[in-house]
Amino acid sequence: xxxxxxxxxxxxxxxxxxxxxxGDSAALTSISFSVREKEIVGVIGPNGSGKTTLLECIAGLxxxxxxxxxxxxxxxxxxxxxxxxxxxxxxxxxxxxxxxRTILKFYGDVxxxxxxxxxxxxxxxxxxxxxxxxxxALSKGYRKRLLLATALICPRPLLIFDEPFDGxxxxxxxxxMNLLRSTAQRGRTLVVSIHQLRDxxxxxxxxxxxxxxxxxxxxxLRELREISGFPGAxxxxxxxxxxxxxxxx
Amino acid sequence: xxxxxxxxxxxRGCTIFWYEVRKLVGNRAFWIxxxxxxxxxxxxFVQAIDLFSAASHTAIERPExxxxxxxxxxxxxxxxxxxxxxxxxxxxxxxxxxxxxxxxTGALKLxxxxxxxxxxxxxxxxxxxxxxxxxxxxxxx
Numbered sequence: 001x002x003x004x005x006x007x008x009x010x011x012x013x014x015x016x017x018x019x020x021x022x023g024d025s026a027a028l029t030s031i032s033f034s035v036r037e038k039e040i041v042g043v044i045g046p047n048g049s050g051k052t053t054l055l056e057c058i059a060g061l062x063x064x065x066x067x068x069x070x071x072x073x074x075x076x077x078x079x080x081x082x083x084x085x086x087x088x089x090x091x092x093x094x095x096x097x098x099x100x101r102t103i104l105k106f107y108g109d110v111x112x113x114x115x116x117x118x119x120x121x122x123x124x125x126x127x128x129x130x131x132x133x134x135x136x137a138l139s140k141g142y143r144k145r146l147l148l149a150t151a152l153i154c155p156r157p158l159l160i161f162d163e164p165f166d167g168x169x170x171x172x173x174x175x176x177m178n179l180l181r182s183t184a185q186r187g188r189t190l191v192v193s194i195h196q197l198r199d200x201x202x203x204x205x206x207x208x209x210x211x212x213x214x215x216x217x218x219x220x221l222r223e224l225r226e227i228s229g230f231p232g233a234x235x236x237x238x239x240x241x242x243x244x245x246x247x248x249x
Numbered sequence: 250x251x252x253x254x255x256x257x258x259x260x261r262g263c264t265i266f267w268y269e270v271r272k273l274v275g276n277r278a279f280w281i282x283x284x285x286x287x288x289x290x291x292x293x294f295v296q297a298i299d300l301f302s303a304a305s306h307t308a309i310e311r312p313e314x315x316x317x318x319x320x321x322x323x324x325x326x327x328x329x330x331x332x333x334x335x336x337x338x339x340x341x342x343x344x345x346x347x348x349x350x351x352x353x354t355g356a357l358k359l360x361x362x363x364x365x366x367x368x369x370x371x372x373x374x375x376x377x378x379x380x381x382x383x384x385x386x387x388x389x390x
Contacts, residue, residue: 061358082362092355097275109264110363112257150359 010037011073012189013058013085013158018067020053020213027053028213031067035158035191040184042204043193044239050213051193052090055160058191059087085158088151090166090193093143096136100127100146103135107153121152124179140167148176152183159183160191165199177203201235209239216242265363278343286335293331297324 013035020028028050035041043051056062058069060078068075071084095103104127108118122128125145130138135146144167151159164180165173181203184190194200200207207224209216216239217224225231228241273279301323308315351357 059362061361086362087358089355089358092358094354094356094359095272095351096354096356097277098272102271106264106268110261112260 011035012037012071013191014068014070014073015058016068016070018054018057018064018069020050020057020062020064026213028057028064031210031213031215033208033215033218035189037157037189038184038187039205040180040190040192040203042200042207043191043210044195044197044200044207044235045193045210046195048212049210051195051210052162053213054210055087055162055191055193056089059085059160061087082156084156085160086151086154086156087160088147088162088164090162092147093135094147094150097134099132099134100138101131103146104131104149104153107150111154113153113155118153121149125149125152125176141169141172144168145172145176148179152179157187158189158191162193163195164192165194165196173199197235197239207235209242211243211246214246216246261363273343273347276343276347278346282336282339282343285339286332289335290328290332293328294324297327300327 011034015034016032018028018031019026031050031054033041043054045051053062057064057067058081060081063078069081070076071081076084095106098106104118104122105115107113108115122131125148127142127145127149130142130146135143138146144164148161148164151161161180165176168176177199180190180192192204194203201221206218206220208218209224217227219227221235221238224235224238224242225233228238228245230238230241233241301318301320304318304323305315308318348357351360
């Protein structure tokens with residue numbers, strides 16, 4: 001299922017030595033990686049490994065203590081990042097008292113997206129049944145799909161998703177994976193944080209493995225297998241092996 | 250090229266402005282504010298009429314006093330004065346609650362990404378709040 005990313009070598013986003021501390025605890029320590037055009041990069045790690053902090057630093061919602069973020073080889077200021085990327089946080093509820101139709105129309109109008117395109121996105125996410133409902137009355141799965149729709153309406157080249165499959169059942173997860181995959185094939189680039197390793201393995205082109213705010217490894221599954229010296233290992237086995245290598249003195 | 254860009258920003262700003270107004274009107278705290286204001290306004294009106302009629306009795310005996318009495322100053326100003334004072338003190342809480350709710354639900358994280366400039370977003374939001382406040386006050390005046 002993973003696309004061949006070797007041919008897509010153009011670095012769109014580059015993160016260099018990004019560090020962030022909250023008081024005494026280090027949330028991120030010298031994180032470096034790059035994202036190529038049209039690829040799907042997965043940020044993988046257990047709870048508390050710094051995935052959301054990393055994504056919020058990239059999106060400009062948090063100010064990192066050090067490090068640079070470059071777009072097509074040029075460093076971009078926090079205020080400028082909104083031109084290039086859109087970040088969808090996890091577990092939020094946009095404008096709960098408004099109906100789904102109103103919210104989607106608003107996002108379509110703000111991003112100057114044609115009504116037909118908005119309609120296509122909402123039908124791909126099966127949101128037609130709940131258009132008249134207020135957002136707060138939606139189930140967890142519909143709420144997640146509404147959020148995904150707002151991100152997909154946004155025409156910016158890089159989309160960052162925090163746990164896009166959280167709250168979705170197996171079939172919905174597969175549908176959303178296919179939709180995001182086709183979005184990437186049509187020219188968008190995706191950075192996705194996932195804590196389900198099986199989902200990450202089948203969905204992402206390259207993987208950034210995080211643990212305690214540090215990078216355990218970065219690359220495609222094949223590259224990670226080579227780094228760890230475990231040919232044929234699953235992502236779960238690789239993660240555990242790399243994590244124990246880092247822990248050992 | 251530049252004017253097209255500005256027009257695009259202006260259109261986005263207008264869309265956000267009307268959406269913010271819609272959200273404020275749909276805010277429960279705003280309707281609670283109005284519910285609170287209605288009896289206050291009614292009570293102020295009754296009190297103003299009572300006071301004005303009591304003053305009118307005195308004015309019957311002294312015509313020079315009657316020449317200085319107008320219904321605008323005697324009834325409308327005290328009635329709307331109470332209304333104005335109440336909205337001035339309470340409306341900021343409606344706006345604070347709306348913003349606090351957005352921060353709590355995380356919607357603010359999406360909101361700050363809508364426009365290229367955070368300044369435009371803040372400006373739209375504040376303009377919406379001020380317009381709502383002005384409309385509330387002008388509705389009766």
